Each structure stands twice: as structure tokens, then as C-alpha cells.
Amino acid sequence: MGGVDLLDSLIALYRTKVRSKKWYHRLVFHFLDMVIPTTWLLYRRDCEGSGMGKKEEMKLYTFKSYVAEGLCKSGKSLEKKRGRHSLSIAGAYEEKRKRGPTAPIPVPDVRLDQTAHWLIMTGDKGRCRVPQCSGTPKAMCRKCNVHLCFTPDRNCFLKFHTE
Structure with missing residues (x-):
């Protein structure tokens, strides 16, 4: 027992x-x-x-x-991803998380589920949460609540939700 x-x-x-x-x-x-x-x-x-x-x-x-x-x-995913996620990207997100008190990055299961992630425009600028990006966008993901760049030369929104 x-x-x-x-x-x-x-x-x-x-x-x-x-x-x-x-x-x-x-x-x-x-x-x-x-x-x-x-x-x-x-x-x-x-x-x-x-x-x-x-x-x-x-x-x-x-x-x-x-x-x-x-x-x-979480939500239902339309298509299933195969294979493992890259550990280097996850390590880079953890490194960026240690820099200071910011909004928390969601867990990878939520960040990569590809369900209900929509860009919304905010009045204030914030730091882009993708590693190696120093942009200050006004756009943010509604579900993850993080600022992400979305310009013709930088698509950090797509990179954040797929890697």
C-alpha cells in the first residue's frame, strides 16, 4: 500500500x-x-x-x-508538428527571460500550438521578445501577451510561434 x-x-x-x-x-x-x-x-x-x-x-x-x-x-491544433523542438532556441528564450522583470514568456506548449495567436496594435512600444532582435514594436500577440516585430524585413511574430 x-x-x-x-x-x-x-x-x-x-x-x-x-x-x-x-x-x-x-x-x-x-x-x-x-x-x-x-x-x-x-x-x-x-x-x-x-x-x-x-x-x-x-x-x-x-x-x-x-x-x-x-x-x-491550450487549444486544438489544426496540424500536428513532428520531431523535437530546437534546444538552442529554448535556451535563447531562457537567456532573454533572465534580463529583467518583464511579462512572462508562455510555456512552449502554448507558444507553439498555433491556435488563436493574433496580432493586436497597442499604443505603447515594447521590446521584441525574440532573441537577437532589438526592435521596439507596437504590435503584440493577444494570446501570449508579448510584443513582437512584424515588418517587411523582420517577421518575429512567425519566428516566435514556430521555433
């Missing part, structure tokens, strides 16, 4: 506190409360197998918040 006791203790740490009279709401939230710690345990096992250190692993709370953010901002 060690696995069940471990799952119960992990569920109790960050239980979803939603009160509802509908029985199926309680069932769905309990199902999510069971699935997320189970997938986190699988993630930890995979990290141990790949030789990743304990300090580099995500904590349960961080893992649960990434899953929640991905579920809130």
Missing part, C-alpha cells in the same frame, strides 16, 4: 479546493488531483533515469502550475 499512501499524501499537499453541488465537478477535480501527482512521479522517475540532479527537477507545485497554465491557454 506504499504507492496509495504516497499518492494520498501528494494529493493532500495541493488539493483543488472547489466546492460544487454537481457530483461530476467533484469527480473531475478529484481525477485531476490524482493524475497530476502520478504524472509528476513519472516525471521524477524519468529525471532520475536521465541523470538529472534533484535541484534541477521541478517541484510538485511548479509542475502543477505548468500543467494548469498549459490547460488554460
Whole structure:
């Protein structure tokens, strides 16, 4: 019964506190409360197998918040991408993220889902969020909430959502 006791203790740490009279709401939230710690345990096992250190692993709370953010901002993709994403691009985004307090870059699952990303024009200029671009555009992605260049010579909007 060690696995069940471990799952119960992990569920109790960050239980979803939603009160509802509908029985199926309680069932769905309990199902999510069971699935997320189970997938986190699988993630930890995979990290141990790949030789990743304990300090580099995500904590349960961080893992649960990434899953929640991905579920809130995700949509159905029209076409499926094949293969892995380039690690150098992801590293460059992380490097640009460390420069200062700015709006957060969305998780890659949301950024690359190619659903409901629309350019909107804002009155204020912001820094373009694509690495190696120093433009200050007035356009921003409505879903990701980041400023991106969209000019005839620079299409950072397309680059940000495909790489």
C-alpha cells in the first residue's frame, strides 16, 4: 500500500479546493488531483533515469502550475508538428527571460500550438521578445501577451510561434 499512501499524501499537499453541488465537478477535480501527482512521479522517475540532479527537477507545485497554465491557454491544433523542438532556441528564450522583470514568456506548449495567436496594435512600444532582435514594436500577440516585430524585413511574430 506504499504507492496509495504516497499518492494520498501528494494529493493532500495541493488539493483543488472547489466546492460544487454537481457530483461530476467533484469527480473531475478529484481525477485531476490524482493524475497530476502520478504524472509528476513519472516525471521524477524519468529525471532520475536521465541523470538529472534533484535541484534541477521541478517541484510538485511548479509542475502543477505548468500543467494548469498549459490547460488554460491550450487549444486544438489544426496540424500536428513532428520531431523535437530546437534546444538552442529554448535556451535563447531562457537567456532573454533572465534580463529583467518583464511579462512572462508562455510555456512552449502554448507558444507553439498555433491556435488563436493574433496580432493586436497597442499604443505603447515594447521590446521584441525574440532573441537577437532589438526592435521596439507596437504590435503584440493577444494570446501570449508579448510584443513582437512584424515588418517587411523582420517577421518575429512567425519566428516566435514556430521555433
